[in-house]
Amino acid sequence: MPGAIYAEGLVKTFGDVRALDGVDLDVPEGTVLGLLGPNGAGKTTAVRCLTTLLRPDSGKAVVAGIDVLKQPNDVRRSIGLSGQFAAVDEYLTGRENLQMVGQLYQMRSKAAKARAVELLEQFHLTDAADRPTKTYSGGMRRRLDLAAALVVSPPVMFMDEPTTGLDPRNRQELWEVIKQLVSGGTTLLLTTQYLEEADHLAHDIAVVDHGRVIARGTSDQLKARTGGERVEVVVHERDHMGTAAEVLAGFGKGSTTVEEHTRKLTVPVTGGAKLLAEVIRELDVRGIEIDDIGLRRPTLDDVFLSLTGHVAETATEGDEQDQTADAGRTDKKEAAK
């Protein structure tokens, strides 16, 4: 039996670009599927097709047991959409926004009002309820946007990059909200560029690239496909990199990766902590000073790299990490005050 969200062979082309090139998805009821991929992979197009915003050129889509292409309006009654492409009116207050959405879900005005009060409470927006949302912070706006998607407590939710552009604290907060929601039995399809986010929130992950699902499984299954653990060393002096590479080659089960600018060397290994101790000893014997060393399990970044042959969002991902680090420091400073 197909799940709460089911897609078979979805194809959507824009001119020469095949945004979706035969996407199959099956999300069992009450679970979370993370659709992971870089910008332009087709994640948003897939969500737009499943939420009736876009008509696929071919393929089949069923959401909450309803055929998306044949009965789009019935599907709309059963879904909530939030994230990158859903939005709130910036000149309306939080309360007015939620009431409006409730009424457009065909609730009576009184019921919509009462539901707005509940949601504002639930999303900690009661104090800001009667301010235009223009004055809200980015995090507050995302929370309101999410609340708007939950007005009728739909059984199936779609979130398109719900935390893109949020600072780490707001991202954490939103994750908590999403976790609560899912524990209530809602089926969720979530798209993200953040490998950490998929790891954190999704039961299952589908990796998308160039309009196709190129891998599918739990976070652990995907990591296992990339192979096992590896040793990562950061040497103190650039001159020592050659010697360090020789040492690592002696222990490694594969070729050593060298990153000149970060003075980092990585090699796949088997043997765990015991081996790590031996590596440290050997480096010490050779007189190589090290800044950092560790045994790493593969991250979803590695998964992505090994599946697609390219790093997920090299430039922006790096920027994001920098911002995250900066924001982390700011938080600490503020805490110190």
Add this chain to the structure above:
Amino acid sequence: MSAATEATPAGTSTNPVGASIRDSLVIARRNLIRMTRIPEMVLFGVIQPVMFVVLFTYVFGGSLQIGNTTDAGVYKDFLMAGIFAQTVTFATAGSAAGIADDMQKGLVDRFRSLPMARGAVLTGRTVADLVQTAITLLVLAIVALIVGWRTGSAEPTNAGQILGGFGLLLLLGYAFTWIGALIGLSVRTPEAATSGGIIWLFPVTFVSNAFVDSSQMTPWLRHIAEWNPFSATVQACRELFGNPGVVQSDAWPMQHPVWASVMWSVLIIVVFRTLAVRKFRSAAS
């Protein structure tokens, strides 16, 4: 409340026509709330035509011949129907920009993902624009009276005819906001929608009987002016207001301007509403 409506589940109503009207009103209300939060938009909408009234009255008045006279007072009475009509058509830019803004901000996507009537987002917008047009027109009429415009200055008229004239103006304005809706859905940014909503209105409103006596134009231009949908409303208003400068012409719209005005406006609404709603269904931001 009847038992039947109470029996509908979860406080929802399912009658499609009722739902469509209700959805449109919800959206109209939303746009009217926005208007009160951005009062400067309404203000600029009023200032521009007021400026036109004053400039045209004092700069052109006295140099343009209407009928057989260049009397400034006659031009003033002639002018107002033209300015009123031009003003209502300028609402096009507002609805175009508003809808383009909703597209850009992702609100159109939100609305399209909701189980609401398909045309309601656009109908709600055009209805709210109609309210704004009515406010602008009221202020403008008062300013016109202050600078000396009088109804019945050339022919006798009555209150019913005058109200009928304003009715035609509002209908024309409403029709043009549907053109604006289509423009708003077709461009990429609100800025483009604002200019795209207004530039073509200059030839439309100037190649007409609005500011000069169109019977003085070169023949080919005169034909365009006389069949211009916009001219029909201007001619109809002059007739209904009892103002001077009613064009004597063989062209059907100039001879039956009230009918021509209604027919043009209804035709524009039917054509552009159909196109805009179709575009909305497949709109992508």
